[in-house]
Amino acid sequence: MHRLTLTPQEVEEITGYRRYTEQQRMLRCHGIPFEPASNNRPIVLRKHVQTADALPQIDEFVTTEPDFGALENGTTAQRSKRQPTASPRAAK
DSSP states (O other): OOOOOOOHHHHHHHHHOOOOOHHHHHHHHHTOOOOEESOOOOBBBBBHHTTOOSSSOOOGGSSSSOOOOGGGOOOOSSSSSSSSSOOOHOOO
């Protein structure tokens, strides 16, 4: 089985964490696909790690400039499903 997938020790080595939740967080941050096992251990296919020489730095995924377009007029494109629309009775 470990010919196709990484061993738990290898996953711990590439992520730097022992806890499964932290390992999953680091794998997501670095864009490495995985499947959680029944005990929440991440199962990583060996082919996804062999193509990369090293894990990219996390700050490569974070933009250095804010998205000012999101602040345009202070409105969003979609209405929130949590907030009900104002009823005519509430306006009186």
